Amino acid sequence: MxxxxxxxxxxxxxxxxxxxxxxxxxxxxxxxxxxxxxxxxxxxxxxxxxxxxxxxxxxxxxxxxxxxxxxxxxxxxxxxxxxxxxxxxxxxxxxxxxxxxxxxxxxxxxxxxxxxxxxxxxxxxxxxxxxxxxxxxxxxxxxxxxxxxxxxxxxxxxxxxxxxxxxxxxxxxxxxxxxxxxxxxxxxxxxxxxxxxxxxxxxxxxxxxxxSEAERARRTLLEERARIARELHDVVAHHMSVITVQADSAPYRLPGLPAEACEEFGSIAATARESLTEMRRLLGVLRSEDTHGERAPQPGLDRLQQLAEATVRAGVPVELTLPELPELPPSVDLSAYRIVQEALANVVRHAPGATVRVSVSLDEDATHLMVLVVNAAPPAAPGPPLETTGTGHGLVGMRERVRLVGGTLDTGPLLGGFRVAARLPLTPLEKEPPTA
Structure with missing residues (x-):
């Protein structure tokens, strides 16, 4: 003893x-x-x-x-x-x-x-x-x-x-x-x-x-985030800026363009500027130690109509069903928007020209937000897909967002097309996940 x-x-x-x-x-x-x-x-x-x-x-x-x-x-x-x-x-x-x-x-x-x-x-x-x-x-x-x-x-x-x-x-x-x-x-x-x-x-x-070990791990994480921020700034942000400048100056550099082409270039420039804005916000998050310190307003379901119009201009018909909804928790609102955004982007890349139905509604008990994105089989005429294989990172990101708010996600092929169905609780977890 x-x-x-x-x-x-x-x-x-x-x-x-x-x-x-x-x-x-x-x-x-x-x-x-x-x-x-x-x-x-x-x-x-x-x-x-x-x-x-x-x-x-x-x-x-x-x-x-x-x-x-x-x-x-x-x-x-x-x-x-x-x-x-x-x-x-x-x-x-x-x-x-x-x-x-x-x-x-x-x-x-x-x-x-x-x-x-x-x-x-x-x-x-x-x-x-x-x-x-x-x-x-x-x-x-x-x-x-x-x-x-x-x-x-x-x-x-x-x-x-x-x-x-x-x-x-x-x-x-x-x-x-x-x-x-x-x-x-x-x-x-x-x-x-x-x-x-x-x-x-x-x-x-x-x-x-x-x-001390936790502090070292935290410091390593911050260094990695700073490196990612630098890479994003050097590669993605630079090219998006070039796209914006070229789309804005196209009507002046190429005289005689029809009105439809000018409108298309204007849409490209607007989309690129929006992407740059979100990229700058993401870079600010990556360079900040406080992951909850974002002050810029996050996109939500109120911008689904704008997202659908941009997808239509990309050659993908979209049928949007969005009834009046009560005020949603910020994490749920953002997650629903990002899920629809990623699903539409996947259709543009893998099934160009396919008709897409987007539906956002409440369940019968009004306790969960139901998000459904279904695309039909792509027509044979519009040409090959922009991408024939995918990394799966988009679906992984969807699952991470759904899991952070305590919801469920169901994805898979459906009658030649693809289906994405998310069920998000209107009462999120106690700790609000960081938004991005």
């Missing part, structure tokens, strides 16, 4: 006692919940070691005490057995509740000393018989390993005062043995307190290392 303990994390500090009685009660209150000494070790042998040590002391001290009290002190055999059990069995309790075990054993020790009043037959040790001293020292070590320093001081002080009072009542029969638990017990309490403090220091160091 002298090995370094593994007590539970310290309990939060209790309010200061208001009366002397409350202060004394606080002194003899355990520092934390009961947990076996060395119980947090990963090795079974180490976890069972305190029980083995306590069992050895119990097996030795119980019969010795039960035999010594009647033979050397003239105590009744039945009473001696009862006191021996009360003095030694708490050694097993001390593995997880050392302070409680010490209270029980010390009460039995005092009762035993009171039942052995001098004069005593023959040369004897009083007020504490030798087996009692050994058990007391073991329990004091256990208290030092687990309890607070002030509790250890209170235990040592009570043992000292009690021994001194017994010695002073009959100085002729005392032989100074009461000083043994005072001196050795004090040393064991200090040793136990030192081991306990060492364990606390090691745990604090481990916690600090965990915090």
């Amino acid at each position: 002298s090995q370094s303990p593994s007590p539970p994390p310290p309990a939060p500090p209790a309010p200061a006692p208001s009366t002397p009685f409350a202060y004394v009660r606080d002194l003899f209150t355990p520092a934390g919940p009961p947990e076996p000494l060395l119980g947090q070790s990963s090795r079974p042998f180490v976890r069972w070691l305190p029980y083995g040590v306590a069992s050895v002391f119990l097996a030795v001290l119980l019969p010795v005490t039960a035999t010594l009290l009647p033979r050397s002190y003239g105590m009744n055999g039945g009473l001696a057995m009862l006191l021996s059990v009360a003095q030694t069995v708490p050694l097993l309790i001390a593995v997880s509740r050392p302070l409680l075990a010490w209270k029980i054993a010390f009460t039995a020790d005092v009762a035993c000393a009171l039942m052995l009043p001098p004069p005593l037959p023959g040369p004897t040790v009083w007020p504490w018989p030798a087996p009692v001293i050994i058990g007391m020292l073991v329990l004091m070590l256990a208290v030092g390993l687990r309890e607070r320093f002030r509790t250890s001081v209170a235990v040592w002080g009570l043992v000292t005062v009690t021994g001194y009072l017994f010695e002073s009542t009959s100085p002729r029969h005392g032989n100074g043995s009461w000083l043994v638990p005072v001196i050795l017990g004090g040393m064991l309490l200090l040793v136990g307190g030192a081991l306990r403090g060492r364990g606390d220091a090691r745990r604090a160091l481990a916690e600090q290392e965990t915090i």
